[in-house]
């Protein structure tokens with residue numbers, strides 16, 4: 274038991290990060306049933322689709338689960354209302370100001386966690402009254418901070434500033450990675466990329482197979498002028514780099530990005546023209562496994578690594 278397992282009433286301090294086009298109810302419920310905390314990723318769902326996923330998740334698990342809400346979407350109010358109406362007990366907010374919705378959600382008895390990429394924002398989230406924060410290093414898949422702060426440096430800096438529980442994210446796919454961040458001061462971990470390559474992930478099989486082929490150096494944090502995002506270096510990524518050569522305006526970049534690129538890449542499986550969001554740690558993801566197996570592997574490696582840790586002698 275620790276602060277994170279107690280906060281969410283779960284067995285293991287492993288949270289499956291909310292991921293657009295990847296984390297529907299199937300993945301969230303599988304993770305929760307395996308003893309972690311599954312999150313439905315609301316970012317790629319129309320409000321009524323989200324409602325359906327929450328209802329299906331409630332049927333698929335009797336364990337706690339939550340919803341991740343990136344706050345930059347226009348229909349945020351509708352999304353928040355659905356979460357409240359459906360009795361969701363845990364919300365992870367990201368990409369926005371934690372002050373906007375935290376008090377409202379907490380009044381409804383919902384536990385709120387906010388995702389940050391710096392110690393300054395961690396402090397702001399704590400001041401806004403969240404129950405815990407996710408501190409996400411720039412090696413993570415998906416949208417990220419501009420500052421390129423790695424998980425290894427972010428966790429101790431955040432730890433220095435705040436008192437509430439810290440969930441480390443970015444570059445964690447194994448029990449050893451989990452232990453490393455917990456030694457640095459994290460109370461739990463949020464894992465994205467590894468679950469994107471799970472059997473239950475709702476992404477296209479082409480994308481999952483691509484993840485297991487990704488090697489060291491195959492991803493890059495780009496589009497910092499819009500919303501920084503870590504992408505696989507595919508044809509679309511190359512098109513962005515070619516445009517950068519011409520010193521593009523923000524509008525030029527927005528036009529190239531167009532609409533629904535992430536859906537095209539991750540959900541429809543277009544590996545050339547789509548946006549493929551994955552973290553650096555994909556380089557050690559070699560298999561598409563069921564979520565339960567991922568959690569079991571992580572926890573058994575974590576336990577072995579905990580024992581080994583005591584063996585250093587100098």
Ligand SMILES: Cc1cc2nc3c(=O)[nH]c(=O)nc-3n(C[C@H](O)[C@H](O)[C@H](O)COP(=O)(O)O)c2cc1C
Nearest residue numbers: 290291292293316367413414415443444465466552
């Ligand atoms: C495909 C993909 C989509 C993601 N979408 C979201 C999202 O919608 N909201 C969010 O807060 N984080 C999102 N993330 C970040 C994850 O929730 C998680 O914090 C991150 O993946 C952790 O780093 P890792 O990829 O190294 O495990 C996404 C990550 C990936 C890989």
